[in-house]
Amino acid sequence: MSKAKRENWSGALGFILAAAGSAIGLGNIWKFPYITGLNGGGAFVLIYLLCILLVGLPVMLCELTIGRNTRKDPYGAFRELQTQHSRLARFFGWLLVLGAVGLVLGGRWGFAVVALIFAVLLLTKGFATLGLLGVFGGLAILSYYAVVGGWAVAYMLKAFRRQLDYHDLGAAQAAFSQFVENPGLMVGFQLVFMVLCALVIWSGVRKGIERWSKILMPLLFLLLLAVILRSLTLPGARAGVAFFLYPDFSKLSTAGVLEALGHSFYTLSLGMGITVTYGSYLKREQNMISASLWVIVLDTLAATMAGLAIFPAVFAMGFDPASGPSLLFEVLPATFNSFPGGFGWFWCGLFFLMLSIAALTSGVALLQIGTAYFMDQFKIRRHWAILISFAGVAALGVLSSVSIGNWENLEALKRAIGMTFGAGTLAGSFFDTLDYLASNWMLPLSGMFIAIFVAWEWGMRPADAELRQGAERWTDRWLPWGRRRIESSPDAAPGAEAGAEHGIELPAVSGIGFLTIWNFLVRFVSPVIILLVFLYSIGVIKPH
């Protein structure tokens, strides 16, 4: 597809709602409220917001500029922007070779092979490796995300058919284990969820993703609001609000701060090519800075609303809060069904409808990464690209589904993973393993490399020029410190040639403004912070 014919969002609202749809997902609902409650409520939220502004926003803008500048899928985008035989990529490639040798000496063969594969990719394809990681990582994540999406759909149906009528946790737990131990049911609902995702993107970016986001996102917020109102009016709801938001700085540990960083990344869907892909459908005249801020505000709002919907109810009904699947599929059904007045099933149904929507709009984004890649790189039609992505994700996803109930169902795979990566990696199911790899390895590493790529490979000047397009109101006027000197003549701007390749000229701007701050964050602050989080999450740095 030529650049001119590439699909695009109809306007700012379409992009913002679609991007918010990708950002607002299970992370906002099953993770954020809980880690906030445990880490000092309001105090944690403050740190989290800081992380979003110092790391999340800068990296998000990097991905958007890459996407819009090239109008390509992540793989094509990185390939277009890197220099031929990039020295920086070769440097990292050889670094990885060294790492692989170290791993072999340490007897960790499996990891050595993975390191070698990435080393070879970096040495042959350069930074386009990042795009590949995004595309295939996104599809891998969808393979287990769809499992939980399927649960949400299943629980919504069960709730409305009044099949979740238990009032205590024991019964809820028993029902959930029985449910997940039924592979047929599990795979069935997973496929239902994926078919829904595929149907949304079947009609394309504007008629599919954008149109559905415009319907589903407002609905999501309405449902959240309804559940919040019900939850807050329960007697004893106060304790839940206190648990969630009361700022208690004494509960905020180093571990909590690092967790805030990690989560800010996950919740904004960064580091996976999705923001590059969605950015590639942006028009030049759109303001990416204000759009990003909107996405961040909506994402944080949804996370906060989820906390206010969940904890007041949980505390009012006398349950203990939890996180992850056990919060959503065990504590909550028991909570809702204990509501006074007998309409618990209805609130439960609304909640799971909300959850299905949140998961669906994220699943759509994940499926679109692969679809865009197959369309752009292999020049095939959208429907074929969707079918190929779908088939790959479904095949991998079945493994997750089947492994949750019982790892032993996949004896051969389990043994193979255990032999290559060591028995330690087998603590959870295949599902847990994928989730762990994605959240703790893939996202932070590719996020860090994206910042490094923009800062030191593509260069801040063309990136600045791209970001400035459509956002002049923000970049040129807002120079609180220093003189304001904007010259549009290309000869006056040393960076003009770089931007000119893509038809943009960068005016000389002096003074400290938005772009200056962004450049500083992307060059120095974000990569370092991400590296710290990464080392922490894989256990190299141990806070006390």
Ligand code: TRP
């Ligand atoms: N942000 C999503 C959530 O909060 C999860 C997610 C991470 C995601 N990366 C993504 C969704 C990429 C879509 C695309 O649950």
